[in-house]
Amino acid sequence: MEEFKPKRKNSNYSASDKTGGQRRAPRQNHQNKAPQENGAPANKPRRRPARPAAAEAAQAPAQSVPAPRPRRPRSTPQGDSQAPHQQRRGRKPQQSSASHYEMTPAIPMHICPLGGLGEVGKNITLYECQGDMILVDCGLVFPDADMFGIDLVIPDFTYVLENKDRIKGLFITHGHEDHIGSLPYLLKKFNVPIYAARLTIGLIKNKLEEHGLASSAVFHEIRPRQKVKLGCFTVEPIHVNHSIPDALAFAIECPAGVVIHTGDFKVDYTPLSGDAVTDLSTIAEYGRKGVLALLSDSTNAERPGFTATEQTVAEGVRGLFAKAGKRRIIVATFASNIYRVQQIIDLAIESGRKVAVSGRSMVSNTEMARELGYLHAPDNVLIQIEEINKYPPEKVVLITTGSQGEPLSALSRMAQASHRQVKVGPNDFIIISARPIPGNEKTVTKVVNGLLALGAEVIYENMYDTHVSGHACQEEQKLMLTLAHPQYFLPVHGEFKQLKRHAETAEHLGYIPKQNIYIAENGQNIRLSADGMAVENTVTAGAVMVDGYGVGDVGNVVLRDRHHLSEDGIIIVTAAVDGSTGQVLSGPDLVSRGFVYVRESEELMDGARVQVEMALDRSLSDNMHDWASVKARVREALSSYIYRKTKRSPMILPILLEV
Numbered sequence: 001m002e003e004f005k006p007k008r009k010n011s012n013y014s015a016s017d018k019t020g021g022q023r024r025a026p027r028q029n030h031q032n033k034a035p036q037e038n039g040a041p042a043n044k045p046r047r048r049p050a051r052p053a054a055a056e057a058a059q060a061p062a063q064s065v066p067a068p069r070p071r072r073p074r075s076t077p078q079g080d081s082q083a084p085h086q087q088r089r090g091r092k093p094q095q096s097s098a099s100h101y102e103m104t105p106a107i108p109m110h111i112c113p114l115g116g117l118g119e120v121g122k123n124i125t126l127y128e129c130q131g132d133m134i135l136v137d138c139g140l141v142f143p144d145a146d147m148f149g150i151d152l153v154i155p156d157f158t159y160v161l162e163n164k165d166r167i168k169g170l171f172i173t174h175g176h177e178d179h180i181g182s183l184p185y186l187l188k189k190f191n192v193p194i195y196a197a198r199l200t201i202g203l204i205k206n207k208l209e210e211h212g213l214a215s216s217a218v219f220h221e222i223r224p225r226q227k228v229k230l231g232c233f234t235v236e237p238i239h240v241n242h243s244i245p246d247a248l249a250f251a252i253e254c255p256a257g258v259v260i261h262t263g264d265f266k267v268d269y270t271p272l273s274g275d276a277v278t279d280l281s282t283i284a285e286y287g288r289k290g291v292l293a294l295l296s297d298s299t300n301a302e303r304p305g306f307t308a309t310e311q312t313v314a315e316g317v318r319g320l321f322a323k324a325g326k327r328r329i330i331v332a333t334f335a336s337n338i339y340r341v342q343q344i345i346d347l348a349i350e351s352g353r354k355v356a357v358s359g360r361s362m363v364s365n366t367e368m369a370r371e372l373g374y375l376h377a378p379d380n381v382l383i384q385i386e387e388i389n390k391y392p393p394e395k396v397v398l399i400t401t402g403s404q405g406e407p408l409s410a411l412s413r414m415a416q417a418s419h420r421q422v423k424v425g426p427n428d429f430i431i432i433s434a435r436p437i438p439g440n441e442k443t444v445t446k447v448v449n450g451l452l453a454l455g456a457e458v459i460y461e462n463m464y465d466t467h468v469s470g471h472a473c474q475e476e477q478k479l480m481l482t483l484a485h486p487q488y489f490l491p492v493h494g495e496f497k498q499l500k501r502h503a504e505t506a507e508h509l510g511y512i513p514k515q516n517i518y519i520a521e522n523g524q525n526i527r528l529s530a531d532g533m534a535v536e537n538t539v540t541a542g543a544v545m546v547d548g549y550g551v552g553d554v555g556n557v558v559l560r561d562r563h564h565l566s567e568d569g570i571i572i573v574t575a576a577v578d579g580s581t582g583q584v585l586s587g588p589d590l591v592s593r594g595f596v597y598v599r600e601s602e603e604l605m606d607g608a609r610v611q612v613e614m615a616l617d618r619s620l621s622d623n624m625h626d627w628a629s630v631k632a633r634v635r636e637a638l639s640s641y642i643y644r645k646t647k648r649s650p651m652i653l654p655i656l657l658e659v
Contacts, residue, residue: 105529105531106256106529106530107129107130107255108528108531109127109257109292109529110127110128110129110525111127111259111295111520111528112126112127112159112523112524112525112539112541113520113521113522113523114157115141115155115522115541116137116178116493116522117493117494117499117520120178120299120438121139121140121177122154122543123137123138123139123178123179123493124155124160124182125295126159126160126163126167127233127259129233129254130232130254132166132230132233133163133166133231134167134169134230134252135160135169135192136170137172137179137180138170138186139155139176139179139180139181140177140181141153141178143545145442146559148559148562148563149547149554149562150546150547153544153545154182154185154546154551155182155541155544156541156542156543157186157190157544158540159540164192168230168231169192169194169230170193170194171195171250172196172197173248173249173263173264174197174200174242174244174246175199175244175246175336176244176336177336179263180200180203180204183204183207183208184208185546187213187217188213191217193218194219195228195235196221197221198246199244199245199246199374200246201219201221202369202371202372203368204219205219205368206364206365224237224238224239224279225237225279225282232255233253234252234254235250235251235253236251236253237249237250238250238251238260239276239277239278239279240262240263240266241265241266241267241276242266242471243334243340244337244338244339244470245338245339246374247263248263249263250263256530257290257291257530258286259291259292259293259294259295259528260283260291260293261295262295262297263297264297264470265476265480266470266472266473267280267306267472267476267479268307268310269309270309270310271309272310272339272342280479283484286484287484287485287486288485290487291485292486292487292488292528292529293488293489293528294486294488295490296477296480296481296489296502297471297472297477297493297494298491298498298499299469299471299472299493299494299498300469300472300474300477300498301477301491301498301499301501301505302501303474304474304475306475306476307470307472308469310343310468312468313340313465314347315465317331317343317433321347321348321350322351325429326392326393326394327393327427327429328393328397328427329348329396329431330397330398330400330414330422330424330429330456331400331430332401332402332430332431332432333403333432333434334401335362335364336361338365338369338374341366341399342376345376345377347397348397349378353395353396354387354388354396354397355377355381355382355383355397355399356383356384356385356397357382357400358399358401358419358422359400359401359402360401362399362410366399385398388421393427393428400414402414402447403432403433403434403444404434404440405436405444405445405446407443411447411451415446415448415449415450415451416450424451425456426455428454428455428457429459430451430458430459431466432448432459432466433467435461435469474505478505481509481511482511486512487512487516487530488512488516488517488518488533489506489512489518490520490526491503491506499519516533518533520535522541522542523538523539523541523542525537545559561651568594568648568649568650569595569650569651570593570595570650570653571590571592571608571638571650571651572592572593572653572655573590573638573652573653573655574587574591574655574656575587575588575657576657576659577616577656577657578659579658579659583620585659588609588616590609590612594650604645604646607641607645608638612634612637612638614637615633615634615636615638616630627656630656631656635652
């Protein structure tokens with residue numbers, strides 16, 4: 001990593017440029033000038049104006065001789081109010097030698113979001129200037145309920161791989177899955193150098209070890225306020241507060257200007273760790289000097305006010321520890337939420353309890369955080385999961401994964417009574433210290449119901465103060481916008497409704513003209529400079545689905561078939577046919593899966609078999625030997641019959657064996 005002392009560069013535009021600039025008043029024609037009253041000589045030559053006013057030239061009366069061609073009025077740096085989708089026309093130099101001037105176009109940069117817009121997760125953004133490129137984040141998103149069998153969804157790396165020779169490095173804002181989860185799949189194709197904070201590197205290494213990539217990855221540890229220069233980019237990490245230590249924003253400086261990429265942040269004035277306060281002074285310093293664009297977290301853009309401090313969780317959980325009495329306490333939270341794990345350990349020490357952890361990611365993350373000094377727990381407090389039954393319930397706290405109801409998580413296995421070491425019962429007091437991610441509500445409810453059925457008391461969702469968000473609400477977003485005071489604003493990290501609300505918040509502040517606020521889409525190549533903003537083209541961007549070891553081999557067609565199968569099942573039709581005559585030699589036989597139970601629907605299946613025989617006979621009489629056409633006729637006849645009888649449309653798969 002190349003580091004150097006902070007050295008501020010002059011901005012490419014002035015403060016007046018950020019607010020739209022000021023046009024010069026047109027100079028008056030000397031013929032209309034008032035007589036001099038200071039006694040100047042009458043024969044003194046009058047100074048010719050630098051350039052004639054275009055407005056007066058346009059209003060001049062018609063003459064017999066050609067009037068001078070009006071000059072194009074000079075534009076201010078922000079005078080381009082075209083919509084971002086429109087291309088700007090190039091400026092032509094002035095032709096007159098008497099008033100010749102030429103404006104040098106501002107140096108542009110390109111911002112290309114490849115994920116994270118219109119969705120919560122899969123964050124990855126590509127920055128380009130003068131041929132150099134850098135990446136920020138490389139996350140994943142968990143599949144929707146209708147993505148049957150899909151484990152993960154990652155960004156499409158096509159555009160990244162096409163330009164890998166120009167990409168200087170990958171900067172990571174923090175260690176959550178939606179910002180680091182896709183790294184193993186990118187590093188298998190492109191071993192890009194990774195720039196991240198210390199804890200973030202530890203979390204990434206844990207992930208890469210599962211894929212056998214930890215030893216080959218190239219890491220550079222970065223710290224706040226220590227700049228990194230890569231190509232024409234100079235990147236300064238800025239500390240921000242989030243639900244995980246070592247969260248960073250980035251001030252990305254290049255010849256086009258400065259862009260601030262906030263990552264996930266909130267403004268917590270009383271964080272659990274004294275050094276975890278968002279560095280507002282550095283952001284304000286950049287704002288005073290001039291920020292070209294701000295890309296800011298939109299997750300909580302619909303929530304007014306401020307995000308609650310993490311201290312409220314400490315008090316809420318402390319009250320629940322007292323309420324638990326002599327029961328065993330089980331707390332489910334995110335494995336990466338080191339702050340929350342530390343809170344639970346501190347409260348366990350206060351109440352004289354031992355602490356055990358369950359879940360593969362929880363175990364690996366806590367061990368790594370202790371080694372790096374981010375988690376503090378005395379050795380005599382931590383015990384192995386196998387030892388929890390050696391202590392009375394009132395002496396044990398178990399920290400586990402599964403706060404989102406993941407089917408294979410430790411808490412889910414406890415709810416199904418299939419966990420090997422933990423048997424949940426009436427002596428258990430369970431706290432789910434997390435809110436369900438949108439889309440996970442049903443799975444969380446299923447886990448809660450299972451735990452309640454086993455006799456445990458469960459604290460979940462908003463019953464008590466057991467969780468606060470790590471994302472900024474509207475007032476914190478306003479503060480970020482006000483301090484950065486950008487010329488352009490692009491809301492990121494959120495669904496469209498959240499991006500839209502964040503854009504409205506920025507517009508209502510009045511600092512940024514409406515035409516300089518843009519809600520981008522994944523894959524748009526946004527050209528940005530002090531002169532204007534435009535979308536030049538779109539690049540390949542989308543979702544790649546991971547199913548087991550398969551990456552990208554499951555697409556929309558496969559998902560559509562899986563959805564079809566999940567709704568109506570399948571009927572397989574098999575028959576042996578003479579290749580020369582088309583005569584049916586055996587069959588047809590019908591096999592049903594996920595449609596009806598054959599033994600209880602013999603009449604329906606017999607009728608279906610008759611329909612297939614009739615379709616094959618018609619094909620024989622028509623002398624049809626195109627087997628694809630024969631299969632299509634069988635499929636249509638059987639599908640029509642099944643729908644008339646059941647109002648269902650199972651997938652029909654004819655198999656004709658030519659003999």
